[in-house]
Structures are given as C-alpha cells and as structure tokens.
Amino acid sequence: MRPLFHPAIEDLRPEAILYALSDPERAAIFAQIAGVGSSGTCSALACLGERIIPKSSLSQHFKVLREAGLIRSERHGVVMSNHSRCSEIDKRFPGLILAILTAYGRLPVERNETLETQ
Amino acid sequence: MRPLFHPAIEDLRPEAILYALSDPERAAIFAQIAGVGSSGTCSALACLGERIIPKSSLSQHFKVLREAGLIRSERHGVVMSNHSRCSEIDKRFPGLILAILTAYGRLPVERNETLETQ
DNA sequence: TCAATAGTTCTGAATTTCTGAACTACGGAA
DNA sequence: TTCCGTAGTTCAGAAATTCAGAACTATTGA
Numbered sequence: 001m002r003p004l005f006h007p008a009i010e011d012l013r014p015e016a017i018l019y020a021l022s023d024p025e026r027a028a029i030f031a032q033i034a035g036v037g038s039s040g041t042c043s044a045l046a047c048l049g050e051r052i053i054p055k056s057s058l059s060q061h062f063k064v065l066r067e068a069g070l071i072r073s074e075r076h077g078v079v080m081s082n083h084s085r086c087s088e089i090d091k092r093f094p095g096l097i098l099a100i101l102t103a104y105g106r107l108p109v110e111r112n113e114t115l116e117t118q
Numbered sequence: 119m120r121p122l123f124h125p126a127i128e129d130l131r132p133e134a135i136l137y138a139l140s141d142p143e144r145a146a147i148f149a150q151i152a153g154v155g156s157s158g159t160c161s162a163l164a165c166l167g168e169r170i171i172p173k174s175s176l177s178q179h180f181k182v183l184r185e186a187g188l189i190r191s192e193r194h195g196v197v198m199s200n201h202s203r204c205s206e207i208d209k210r211f212p213g214l215i216l217a218i219l220t221a222y223g224r225l226p227v228e229r230n231e232t233l234e235t236q
Numbered sequence: 237t238c239a240a241t242a243g244t245t246c247t248g249a250a251t252t253t254c255t256g257a258a259c260t261a262c263g264g265a266a
Numbered sequence: 267t268t269c270c271g272t273a274g275t276t277c278a279g280a281a282a283t284t285c286a287g288a289a290c291t292a293t294t295g296a
Contacts, residue, residue, distance in 0.1 A: 002275090014221035015140050022136035043273065054255050059275055078262050078273055093221040095213055103132035103211040119244060119291060161242065172286050177244055196242055196293045 004066060004073055009088050012069040014096070017089070020068035021100055025049060026061045030070055031106035034084040034097070041079045070097075122184060122191055127206050130187040132214070135207070138186035139218055143167060144179045148188055149224035152202040152215070159197045188215075 021027045028048045046053050053061070062082065065071045069089065073082045086097050101107045139145045146166045164171050171179070180200065183189045187207065191200045204215050219225045 014218065015142050015145070017221075018136045018218065019140035022133050022140050024133050027133070041273075055274070056255050056257090056276085057253090060254080063275090075261085075274090078271090080274065093217070095217040096221050099211070099213040099217040100132065100136065103135075103214050159242075173243070174245080174286055174288090175284090178285080181244090193243090193293085196240095198243065 006066060006072055007069045009069070009085075009092055012089065012092055014093060016068040017070060017093070017096065020064045020070055023061070023064075024104075025053060026065060027100075027104050027106070029061055030065055030084065031101055031104060033071055033082050034086050034101065035106070041081070124184060124190055125187045127187070127203075127210055130207065130210055132211060134186040135188060135211070135214065138182045138188055141179070141182075142222075143171060144183060145218075145222050145224070147179055148183055148202065149219055149222060151189055151200050152204050152219065153224070159199070 021030060025048075029045050032045055032048060043055065043058075046055065046058055062071070062073060062080075066073055069085055071082045071084055073080050075081075089097055098107070139148060143166075147163050150163055150166060161173065161176075164173065164176055180189070180191060180198075183200075184191055187203055189200045189202055191198050193199075207215055216225070
C-alpha cells in the first residue's frame, strides 16, 4: 500500500476542491467530517444517504477528498481517522468551504468550530 | 434546434454549480461573463486560455453553464448573448459564486457590479 | 436565392467512473 | 508465531461521460 498523499496548502487547486464536492455523496461525507470535527472511519460513513456505498467506491471518494486537500487521513492501527482541513483551506480560499457547505444545507445554524465565519 | 433550457432559481442544485465550475475552462468563461457583466458571443470566448477551444466543446461548455443556472443565453439574430445569473444565485446560495471566483483569482479587487459582496 | 456567420447536434474515440473481487495491513487471540 | 477478523486499497472490466471533428440548422445580408 502506497503512502497517502496530502497536497501542501499552497498546491491546492480550486478546480480539485469544486470537483471533489460536486458529488453529493462526497459532499455528504466531507460535511460529516467537517461537522463532527475530527471524525470517523471510512466504514462509519458508508451509509449517510439513501444507499450503502460500496467500500471500493468509498475508498475512491476518500482519495478524491484527500488529494483535493479537503481532508487529512491517518491510519491508527487498523482504522483510518479522517479530519477536515477546513481552517487551512479557509486561509488559502476564504469563505469557500463555508459557502459550499451552506449551499448544500449542511451547516448547522449555530457556529461551527471547525470553520471560521470570516 | 431545441429551445434553450434555463432552470428556475428554486431548481438550482449546488452540485451542478460546483461541477460546472470545476472545469477551469468553463470557470474562465463564466468569470469573463460575470466580470464584464452582460457579455459576449460564444466565439468571442473561444481563446481565453492557452488553447483555442473547438466550437463543439464550447457549445457544450455553455450548455453545462446554462443548465447549472449560471448563465442565461439568448439568441439575438445570428449571435448568442450570454449573461450571468450571479445576483439570482447569490440570493439562493449566498456568497457561493463570489467565493469560487475569488478562489480562482478571477475577481478584480474593486467591487464587481454583478456580484453582491453581501 | 445564395453565401456567410454563429452555434448545435451527431458520432465514435478516448477517458473517467463505478464496483465486485482479490489483496494488503494491522491487531488480537490462541 | 500463526491464524483470524476487521478496515481499507488496488485491480480490472463494464458502464458512463467527455471530447472534438464533421455534418447540420438558423439567421442575416447581399
């Protein structure tokens, strides 16, 4: 298994972020991770929506999110922990993640700790 | 030629907007239209970047932008005029377009007339 | 009526996405 | 140690999407 690639903050490209979040399943996964803060294993996120996401697809989704710079994944023993890189991204692209999650209706009304409201 | 489809504002879906703007060529076209305000013919936008976009591809790009609700196209004689639906979209998804165009580095520093800075 | 211009649709090749099956990595039990 | 179970990755082929040249349509002006 090759080591997980995480782009540096200065290498983030807006097209990759938009592409990653243009899939509602991926957006739901990311919203969950960003909402809960440091969050869950891949398998815990397998049935957020109306279907059970096959694990190979799920793995691909995480790869896309990771390589867009949206999340950071690290292995802890047998499970993978994923957390969002919202605050880093917000420095580079102010307001972007907040606007996207809001558009998806994924942000709670009360202030979210992992996102600066600018 | 079938009539051009423009979604109603309440039918706009964030995934379609993100997808449409996740292509740098389409984003450049949209930025140009949104920046200039009411803007140009398709062919006038054919060589914004490093290559000349084939006209069939260009036509597809416009269709994607149109069906995502980002632009409104109308035929005036032999040419097509396209203008952005930024202000409508901004009511539905506040800050989204501004954040995306800013991330792409496409917004002038001075205030843009077609976008509300909220 | 004809030619020119601007854009759309068609079509097949190339690319991408999806997902079941096989595989790898790690931890714990025996 | 070895074996087993869990968690996730990679492979591979089918399905879907994208790309762009060629053919087509619509409109204007001569």
